[in-house]
Amino acid sequence: MKRSFSPVAVGVAPVLLALLVTSLIIIIAGAQPLEVFLAIINGSFGTAIKISDTFVVWVSLAICSAGLLVTFRAGQWNIGVEGQIVLGAIGAVWATRLFEGGAPALVISTMLLLGMIAGALWGVLVGLLKIYGGVNEIFGGLGLNFVATSMTIYLISGPWKPEGTSSVSASKLLPNEIWLPTLEGLRVSPVSIVLALIVIVLVFLALRGTIWGLELKAVGQNDRSAFVLGVPTQRILLSAYTVCGICAGLVGAILVAGVRHQLVVNISAGYGFFSILIVLLSGFTAVWSPLIAFFFAALGIGGTALRLGLDLDSSLSGVLQGVLVVSFELVQGIRQKWFGGDN
Numbered sequence: 001m002k003r004s005f006s007p008v009a010v011g012v013a014p015v016l017l018a019l020l021v022t023s024l025i026i027i028i029a030g031a032q033p034l035e036v037f038l039a040i041i042n043g044s045f046g047t048a049i050k051i052s053d054t055f056v057v058w059v060s061l062a063i064c065s066a067g068l069l070v071t072f073r074a075g076q077w078n079i080g081v082e083g084q085i086v087l088g089a090i091g092a093v094w095a096t097r098l099f100e101g102g103a104p105a106l107v108i109s110t111m112l113l114l115g116m117i118a119g120a121l122w123g124v125l126v127g128l129l130k131i132y133g134g135v136n137e138i139f140g141g142l143g144l145n146f147v148a149t150s151m152t153i154y155l156i157s158g159p160w161k162p163e164g165t166s167s168v169s170a171s172k173l174l175p176n177e178i179w180l181p182t183l184e185g186l187r188v189s190p191v192s193i194v195l196a197l198i199v200i201v202l203v204f205l206a207l208r209g210t211i212w213g214l215e216l217k218a219v220g221q222n223d224r225s226a227f228v229l230g231v232p233t234q235r236i237l238l239s240a241y242t243v244c245g246i247c248a249g250l251v252g253a254i255l256v257a258g259v260r261h262q263l264v265v266n267i268s269a270g271y272g273f274f275s276i277l278i279v280l281l282s283g284f285t286a287v288w289s290p291l292i293a294f295f296f297a298a299l300g301i302g303g304t305a306l307r308l309g310l311d312l313d314s315s316l317s318g319v320l321q322g323v324l325v326v327s328f329e330l331v332q333g334i335r336q337k338w339f340g341g342d343n
Helices: 007-028 033-045 048-073 081-098 104-133 137-157 190-209 211-221 223-228 233-260 271-281 289-302 304-310 316-338
Strands: none
Touching (some): 033 048, 081 104, 104 233, 190 211, 271 289
């Protein structure tokens, strides 16, 4: 008779395994694990500025993860989130050019709106390629990611190139009055935090308490059976890509309006790919996703303290993130093979 892991063990075991493996790597690198972990914590929460920077990253990861929960619920491996973030950023910058000189509140609102629309259109395109073109969503998403990056390079080296400069790394800096308001001396915008919380709550309620959420789950479990039972599978799939695209586009707009204040080549900063790992670690649940996103944000910001304080490469925090994901999948595999599958 097979045994089963308790939910607590399933959650704690990957963390302990990741800490053990990372500690061994740190020792091999010639450092003390405790010093490294304390440096990461201090680098994330040691000052108000560091806490603010952690929340800046958390906003993007939390919103993207919420959107990905929708497409994953529908059984779709939406790898195109990076491109949808980029399109959201492009839409936000385009709004500033359409309403240049307009009232700041109007321009900022339009930036967020056009960012979400652009992200949604890019997300729906992945869905259309899959449904009507037979293109796997993984390949369609990755392909559109490259297209989005190429569009960014074209815009900042051509039509949106800053006057009087030979640089092709970014568009011109936006005027201060159309930046998202921030706390004094800090980079985080309360508006972005509120938007993230709204998205998290809406996705949670939609997945847990609506017919649409049940239809998403039915399509994700077996799309053919769902269709036979009367679920409009194509429409549900497109709606999932639309919602995820809206979330990713919102992140792109926030990165422009509240963080970078211009369009840059790598504006997505890998948030889309990190969010996929976060959703996997969360077990595809909307409750754990924002908490794990905060953990990843803290590791990302705290990693910079390793080079400054301990003369270690900041990528060591990325090693911890990667080892954590692998450890989680390993524990899940062992649990399913030897201890009786899901609890």
